[in-house]
Amino acid sequence: MHVASRRFALSLLLSASLFSGCSEDSQTPHEGPATESKCPAVTGAVIEHQGIVSTSETWAAGSPHVITSNLTIRGQVTVEACATVRLAKATSIQVDSGGVLRAEGKQDQVVRFEPHADWPWGQLLIGTGGSARLEWTVLSGGGLSTTMDSIVRVNAGAELPGPRPLFVNHVTIEDSLGPGIILNGTAGFAEGSSDLTIRGTGGEFGRQPLVINPNALGTLPSGTYTGNLEDAIHIGPSIAAASVFYLGSSATLKNLGVPYQVQGLQVGGPGASATLTIEAGTELRFEPETTLRVYDGASALIVAGTPSSPVIFTSNVRNHRPGDWTGIRFDGMNAANRLESAVVRYAGGPCQCSSFGCNYLPPGFDVSSAILVFDEPTSPFIANSRIEDSAGHGILRGWNGSDLSLATSTTFARIAECTETMPKDRDGRCPSETPVCPRSP
Structure with a gap:
């Protein structure tokens, strides 16, 4: 499909999209930064590139640089300001271990990566050990619709902390047949990255501008992520x-102006502690039967909402229902945990846990809840929050110990069972007669 046809098809999809997470804002592309180009016309003889680059090369402006077949960079390629790089149909650039790609555009002298002869190209793939530094650069018309290829993909292994091989500064990615950027493994953006714009992207195998692994969360740059098939940032263990x-x-989860679509998220893991801080105004939409889990007492969740800008945890199902997702689960308790001005909606799905606390759901020992706490806190850590439309309890107090309430400043609406369950005593016993639990309006 030619680029012009592809853009027309994408605009139709944006106008008629029925995917979950779409909104009126997602149907209105945003303009990039207004910049008057001072670049000379691209009139010189074509310079072709293909194969393997194992030494240092500089690609100057004036003549078009055409990549006729897949190019592998194992040395350093520097693309000067005003240079235009055109890629043949389905052709990609791969930056191997030790390879470096530098695009050195300036505010009025941008570097461009674009299709050759109006056919979409493949992707810029940064392999393990490779790196790219892109400044004042536009990448357009890439991605492959038959796979989940994006215009930019970063691959990495399982090391912690993860590698940060992609630096972006005033970069625009547009008109991708897949996502704009995919960050695999434990990869993330390099420190100092900023001003990233992704627009006009999305296809059958990836509708969001950014598709990332959990360890990229704290590296996401400021920018604009609207005007795509689905305006959301996808977080998935399957990408990791x-x-x-x-x-x-x-990591700090920034409020970047679009929701996060979450395919389940665990904070901390075996031998790895972490604190996730979520900025005010951020919205997280969870896929069915998924959980936000704090792994143990060495890790923490800090929700920094405000009354006027709460943090929202909700379902990513189009027709929301109670129990769409499991809820927020604390398997250990850290003194740093804090849920301030949080809103939790449509949770309380099956938690694969039972017999904690005392107010079981009939007919047995089900303890499904919007917020599940399995370790006794030293003080209330949920404040000024709201829980709505839980298919089970509101808050499960699933520890053995004191009767410390976590609901003193929390409001509830449409909770199927208890707003807050009773914990067992320190010997692990419930009252002989199950206490009547508080209910929501």
């Missing part, structure tokens, strides 16, 4: 390394 599917180091 198989052995490190969890967040293994501390």
Whole structure:
């Protein structure tokens, strides 16, 4: 499909999209930064590239640089300001271990990577050990619709902390047939990355501008992520390394103006502690039967909402129902845990746990709840929050110990069972007669 046809098809999809997470904002592309180009016309003789680059090369402006077949970089390629790189149909650039790609654009002298002869190209693949530094650069018209290929993909292994091989500064990615950027393994953006714009992207195998592993969360740059098939950032263990599917180091989840679509998220893991801080105004939408889990007492969750800008945890199902997702689960208790001005909606799905606390759901020992706490806290850590539409309890107090309430400043609406269950005593016993639990309106 030619680029013009592809853009027209994408605009139709944006206008008629029925995917979950879409909104009116997702149907309106945003313009990039207004910049008057001072680049000369691209009129020189074509310079072709293919095969393997194992030494240092500099690609200058003036003549078009055409990549006729897949190119592998094992040395350093520097693309000067105003240079235009055109890639043949389905052709990709791979930066291997030890390889470096530098695109050195300037505000009024951008570097461009674009299709050759109007056919979509493949992707810029940064392999394990490779790196790319992109400044004032536009990458357009890539990605392959038959796979989950994006315009930029970063591969990595399972090391912690993860590698940060991709630096972006005033970079625009547009018109991808898949996601804009995919970050595999434990990879993330390099420190100092900022001003990333992704627009006009999305296809059958990936609708979001960013598809990332959990260890990329704290590295995401500021920017604009609207005007795509689905305006959301996808977080998935399936994008991560198989052995490190969890967040293994501390990170701040920024409010980037679009929701996060979460395919389950675990904070901390075996031998790896982490603290996840979530900024005010952030919205997380969870896939069915998934959980936000704090692995143990060495890890923590800090929700930093405000009354006017709460943090929202909700379902990613289009027709929301109680129990769509499991809820927020604390398997250990850290003194740093804090849920301030949080809203938890449509949780309380099956938690694969039972017999904790005392107010079981009929007919047995089900303890499904929107918030599940399995270790006794030293003080209330949930404040000024709201729990709505739980298919089970609101808050499970699933420890053995004191009757410390976690609901003193929390409001509830449409909770199927108890708003807050009773914990067992220190000997692990419930009252001989199950106490009547508080109920929501």
